[in-house]
Amino acid sequence: MTERTRGRTMYYGKGDVLTYRTYAKPLAVPPVSESAYAGNDNVIFAHNIKFAVSGESFLTSFTEGNNAMVVATDSMKNFILRQTAQYTGSTTEGLLAFVCRQFFARYPHVASITVTGDRIPFDSLAVKDGGQLAESGLVFRRSHNDHASATLEFTRLESEAAIVSHVSSIADLQLIKVSGSSFFGFIRDEYTTLPDSYDRPLFIFLNIGWRYADVNDALDGESGRYVAAEQVRDIAHHVFHEFNTPSIQYLIYQIGLRILTRFPQLAEVNFESSNRTWEIVIDTIEGSRGSVYTEPRPPYGFQGFSMTRGDLAKGESAR
Numbered sequence: 001m002t003e004r005t006r007g008r009t010m011y012y013g014k015g016d017v018l019t020y021r022t023y024a025k026p027l028a029v030p031p032v033s034e035s036a037y038a039g040n041d042n043v044i045f046a047h048n049i050k051f052a053v054s055g056e057s058f059l060t061s062f063t064e065g066n067n068a069m070v071v072a073t074d075s076m077k078n079f080i081l082r083q084t085a086q087y088t089g090s091t092t093e094g095l096l097a098f099v100c101r102q103f104f105a106r107y108p109h110v111a112s113i114t115v116t117g118d119r120i121p122f123d124s125l126a127v128k129d130g131g132q133l134a135e136s137g138l139v140f141r142r143s144h145n146d147h148a149s150a151t152l153e154f155t156r157l158e159s160e161a162a163i164v165s166h167v168s169s170i171a172d173l174q175l176i177k178v179s180g181s182s183f184f185g186f187i188r189d190e191y192t193t194l195p196d197s198y199d200r201p202l203f204i205f206l207n208i209g210w211r212y213a214d215v216n217d218a219l220d221g222e223s224g225r226y227v228a229a230e231q232v233r234d235i236a237h238h239v240f241h242e243f244n245t246p247s248i249q250y251l252i253y254q255i256g257l258r259i260l261t262r263f264p265q266l267a268e269v270n271f272e273s274s275n276r277t278w279e280i281v282i283d284t285i286e287g288s289r290g291s292v293y294t295e296p297r298p299p300y301g302f303q304g305f306s307m308t309r310g311d312l313a314k315g316e317s318a319r
């Protein structure tokens with residue numbers, strides 16, 4: 001999170017602003033074939049928000065200790081929490097954009113805002129209702145699995161604030177495929193100790209980000225063009241299941257092709273992946289097709305890759 005004002009880095013803000021809004025507007029998204037996800041009733045619409053402002057007006061707070069123009073970060077926290085009540089939409093990006101626009105309106109000396117919102121997932125639970133299992137709607141389970149996230153950067157223009165960059169993502173996805181992944185054919189020289197692997201238990205950590213051609217599609221849950229992180233998550237595990245992959249590099253490329261195919265409204269998809277392939281301890285267990293593995297020893301390998309719609313034309317057509 002770096003704001004440069006006339007060639008200088010200068011920003012301040014509040015992190016870990018936890019907003020637990022209940023009964024926000026439900027979100028409905030068009031289905032994709034890889035996912036059963038159809039939306040979120042948003043009974044719990046919870047976020048961890050990081051909010052940073054910048055602008056020339058703040059320079060003297062750094063250089064002279066003059067707080068006359070400083071909005072206390074404690075006030076920022078209060079502002080975010082209270083504005084969460086006023087938000088009438090159904091998406092993380094929409095909430096962040098709403099809070100930023102309100103902040104610009106309230107504090108005219110703020111020149112730009114960078115905001116990140118991590119959704120805090122609460123899973124619905126089934127309870128017995130007249131002999132059938134049905135969604136409780138009241139009791140939820142806090143999830144520490146992967147979560148949706150979004151970052152928006154706003155700059156104040158003459159009359160209004162504009163979004164100058166945006167990215168939505170699914171963060172901390174951890175997927176294991178126990179069989180059907182290989183890694184061989186790499187450079188073999190005096191530094192090589194890794195054996196070829198024709199079937200490895202591939203465990204990956206993944207962050208997947210996406211940018212829309214029109215950022216308004218990210219804000220508006222009603223447009224039918226909102227991309228839910230849960231759908232991207234489900235596409236990722238589908239592609240992992242379908243392909244016998246020669247590397248993580250190839251796997252993420254295939255996931256990217258599929259995401260771009262499913263969502264024509266996206267301009268870009270990007271990946272940060274890391275390799276957590278389990279280490280073999282016992283290869284063959286008599287009378288079983290199983291093995292025993294343990295955590296890999298550090299260090300770990302990683303990949304970064306971004307793709308645009310141009311890659312779709314070049315790449316294999318995603319199924």
Ligand SMILES: O=c1[nH]c(=O)c2[nH]c(=O)[nH]c2[nH]1
Nearest residue numbers: 183194246247248249275301
């Ligand atoms: O999928 C992989 N890609 C690599 O580049 C690499 N390098 C390595 O040691 N193991 C792996 N696995």
